[in-house]
Amino acid sequence: MYRPPSPRRPSLLDLIILLILISGAGWLYYQATTNMDYTWDWSVIPQYLFRYDAHQERWVPNLLILGLMTTIRLSVWSTILATIIGIFMGCLRISKHRVRRWLGGAYVSLSRNLPPLVLVFIFYFFVGEQIMPFLGIEQCVDNCAPATKSILEWLFGPTSQLASFLTAVITLGIYEGAYITEIVRSGIDSVDQGQWEAGNALGFDWWSSMRFIILPQAVRIVLPPLAGQFISTIKDSAIVSVISIQELTFQGMELMAATYLTFEVWITITLMYFGLTFGCSLLARKLELALRRREQG
Amino acid sequence: MRFRCFVLFCCGFILLATSTQAMANPVTEQLRDASTLEKVIKNGKLRIGFSTFVPWAMKDKTGAFIGYEIDVATRLAHDMGVRPEFIPTKWSGIIPSLLTGKFDIIIGGMGITPKRNLKVNFTIPYEYSGMSMIANKKLAAGFNSLEDFNKPSVTLSARTGATPVQAAKRFMPRATLRFFDDEAQALQEVLIGKAHAMIASAPFPAHQAIRHENKLFLPLGETTFTKEPIGFAIKKGDPDFLNFLNNWIIITSAEGWLQARHDYWFKTLDWEQRIK
Numbered sequence: 001m002y003r004p005p006s007p008r009r010p011s012l013l014d015l016i017i018l019l020i021l022i023s024g025a026g027w028l029y030y031q032a033t034t035n036m037d038y039t040w041d042w043s044v045i046p047q048y049l050f051r052y053d054a055h056q057e058r059w060v061p062n063l064l065i066l067g068l069m070t071t072i073r074l075s076v077w078s079t080i081l082a083t084i085i086g087i088f089m090g091c092l093r094i095s096k097h098r099v100r101r102w103l104g105g106a107y108v109s110l111s112r113n114l115p116p117l118v119l120v121f122i123f124y125f126f127v128g129e130q131i132m133p134f135l136g137i138e139q140c141v142d143n144c145a146p147a148t149k150s151i152l153e154w155l156f157g158p159t160s161q162l163a164s165f166l167t168a169v170i171t172l173g174i175y176e177g178a179y180i181t182e183i184v185r186s187g188i189d190s191v192d193q194g195q196w197e198a199g200n201a202l203g204f205d206w207w208s209s210m211r212f213i214i215l216p217q218a219v220r221i222v223l224p225p226l227a228g229q230f231i232s233t234i235k236d237s238a239i240v241s242v243i244s245i246q247e248l249t250f251q252g253m254e255l256m257a258a259t260y261l262t263f264e265v266w267i268t269i270t271l272m273y274f275g276l277t278f279g280c281s282l283l284a285r286k287l288e289l290a291l292r293r294r295e296q297g
Numbered sequence: 298m299r300f301r302c303f304v305l306f307c308c309g310f311i312l313l314a315t316s317t318q319a320m321a322n323p324v325t326e327q328l329r330d331a332s333t334l335e336k337v338i339k340n341g342k343l344r345i346g347f348s349t350f351v352p353w354a355m356k357d358k359t360g361a362f363i364g365y366e367i368d369v370a371t372r373l374a375h376d377m378g379v380r381p382e383f384i385p386t387k388w389s390g391i392i393p394s395l396l397t398g399k400f401d402i403i404i405g406g407m408g409i410t411p412k413r414n415l416k417v418n419f420t421i422p423y424e425y426s427g428m429s430m431i432a433n434k435k436l437a438a439g440f441n442s443l444e445d446f447n448k449p450s451v452t453l454s455a456r457t458g459a460t461p462v463q464a465a466k467r468f469m470p471r472a473t474l475r476f477f478d479d480e481a482q483a484l485q486e487v488l489i490g491k492a493h494a495m496i497a498s499a500p501f502p503a504h505q506a507i508r509h510e511n512k513l514f515l516p517l518g519e520t521t522f523t524k525e526p527i528g529f530a531i532k533k534g535d536p537d538f539l540n541f542l543n544n545w546i547i548i549t550s551a552e553g554w555l556q557a558r559h560d561y562w563f564k565t566l567d568w569e570q571r572i573k
Contacts, residue, residue: 039509044573047358063360125397142340160382164399244386244394253479254385257348258355258572260481 045264048255067251068272070157074168074247075234077156081173082233083226086180091210093185104181111178116239123171124164124243137163161246168240176233183229187222188214220291227284231277238273248272332537333401343374343381346395347405348388351480351501352562354405357571365562369423369555370404373545388458389478392416395530402542403530406498408460418535419528420542423555427521428464431502431513432494433487440516443468446494454483454492461496464523488512498525500563507566 010018051062061069092104111119141152141159152159156166191214199209241250252269256262329335337343347354347366354364362383374381384400395403395417408426409419432440440446446453447469455461457476465474475492477483484505486492495502499521506515529542549555562568 051359053359062358063356066360125393161384242387242390244384244390246385250385250387254349254356256481257479258351260484262481262485 040264041261042264044259044261045268049268063251063255064248064268064272067246067248068276070165070245070247070251071234071237072276073155073157074165074172074237074240074245075230077169078172078176078237079230079233081169082176082180082229085173085177086184089177089181090184090188093181094188104185108178108181111175116175116236117242119175120168120171120239120243123174124167127167127170137166158246164243164245168237168243168245172233172237172240176229176236179229179232180226183222183225184218187218190221191217220295223291224284224288227280227287231280231284234277234280235273329537332535333531334535334538334541337377337379337401341379343370343377343379343402344384344400345370345374345381346384346386346391346400346403348386348391349479350388350406351504352568354385355572358573363568363571365424365558366404366406368558368562372549372554373404373542376545377541387478388456392530396532401531406527407530408525409528410460410463413530416533417530418533418539419530420539421546422526422528423546423550424527424559426498426525426527428461428496428523428525429499429502429519429521430494430496430516431484431487431505432516433490433492434512434514436490437493437514437516440493443517443522445516447471449473451494452486452492453494453496454486455496456480456483460498460523460525465496468522504566 048063049061049065050059052058053060089104089107092100093108095101095104141149141162144152149159152162156162195213195217196209199213204212237247238249241247241253244250248269252265256265259265347370349355350364350366352364353366354362357363362385367383370383371381382400386394386399386405388405391403391405391407392413394400403417406424406426407413407419409422413419430446432446437446437451445451449471451469451472452475453465453469453472454475454477455465457478462474462476465472475483475486477486480497480501483492483495483497487495488509494516502515503519506513529546531538531542546555
């Protein structure tokens with residue numbers, strides 16, 4: 001008689017796989033330490049995270065932490081923009097008008113089928129050059145009051161880099177927006193057709209049905225993939241290092257160019273990214289569970 | 298009716314006045330007003346594009362920019378009566394960034410080459426740099442001339458960009474080349490023995506030979522096998538700015554100030570503890 005193995009006890013196969021993994025890691029470590037001919041120097045890395053400022057007499061964040069802050073700002077603003085674009089385009093995608101559907105579809109296929117790197121360059125060199133001077137952001141920032149400046153700094157990072165930063169946000173927002181469009185579309189589509197009919201029967205027009213009946217149900221379905229998309233945005237934000245936005249990857253590369261500590265810096269950056277994305281994953285998981293509990297309870 | 302005539306006459310008069318005004322504004326004046334020089338003075342800041350490149354420009358422990366290039370740019374801005382704004386930029390995109398107005402000038406150890414000169418204008422040289430090599434002691438044992446490296450079995454690494462590429466193709470056309478985005482990666486290839494040698498601008502090879510004396514050596518000694526003029530790069534069609542910069546270089550050269558700064562950054566390693 002067949003009995004499935006109890007979930008608590010690891011089987012022999014599990015042990016073998018685990019052994020292979022551990023020995024593989026050990027071999028890699030051995031290779032790295034003996035054959036690499038690399039002088040490790042971890043002692044200087046912490047000062048690039050935080051340093052003691054003698055003038056202000058307190059600890060202040062240094063290069064890598066500043067880069068991480070820029071990465072977080074970039075991800076948050078891009079996700080907000082991508083969500084706005086995604087909701088708007090998602091509604092177009094399910095519209096009854098053919099032209100609107102086509103518009104939404106064209107946007108999604110364009111941004112999803114271009115390498116993000118290409119999009120970044122197009123925006124930075126062509127669009128950024130046309131739009132940003134037209135808005136006159138640099139002059140605005142230069143002329144605004146110190147109080148406004150500090151608020152802007154807190155929201156967007158150093159004001160001198162604001163124009164480039166906004167270009168990066170728009171680029172990332174448009175790129176990630178295509179994925180969010182699809183998430184929104186599938187969320188709305190997953191709500192049963194009968195709900196629309198019920199709305200019609202009660203005399204709701206399209207907008208009211210959407211607002212009171214469909215969206216509240218769709219949001220529950222859409223939240224977990226949205227959280228996943230936010231994590232993707234954090235990872236994709238490394239791409240804008242090519243247009244010299246001073247986020248974590250860029251700062252790391254500059255630091256490597258100055259100190260030649262290639263591996264120490266890369267490993268540090270990897271851990272910082274992992275900490276950020278893994279923390280977000282845990283939060284997303286919590287959110288999902290809370291939603292499920294609300295549904296059941 | 299009379300009122301209408303009057304309005305028409307006024308309009309005509311205004312048109313005539315503005316058009317003569319435009320005619321009295323010759324091309325030279327327009328050129329002067331459109332110069333980056335005017336813009337820099339008006340905005341009160343000089344935006345400088347550069348790339349991290351030891352010892353030309355790098356960040357110190359506190360995140361402030363230091364280096365030979367930074368000293369030059371800071372003094373230049375000071376002499377113009379404006380503040381410098383440093384914009385660190387990836388080397389591969391530095392010329393397009395200048396052309397699309399992300400900054401006013403490139404002061405980034407950029408070698409003057411005909412190919413680059415077709416896209417941007419260069420000042421007279423304020424500095425000369427030369428290519429040199431750093432080699433792996435095991436792989437390149439006994440190599441001491443360019444000819445030794447000019448074999449298909451030899452792998453050379455370098456930073457992406459025009460000057461090391463040209464030097465390699467001119468002097469060692471038969472060697473295998475590998476390019477990397479920054480110098481640390483190119484050097485790492487030599488350290489782990491994947492490349493025989495790295496081509497880089499002086500003083501980088503000499504500094505590295507001191508740092509890794511048990512693994513690396515200078516196959517050609519302290520000499521450089523090329524001599525490259527280094528200039529500031531600006532957009533084309535701006536004679537006023539170019540004239541100002543050229544004369545600034547002549548003045549600071551005559552003072553001996555450029556040489557003094559060069560000696561501090563290139564001939565000593567006193568600045569190293571400011572980085573690590």
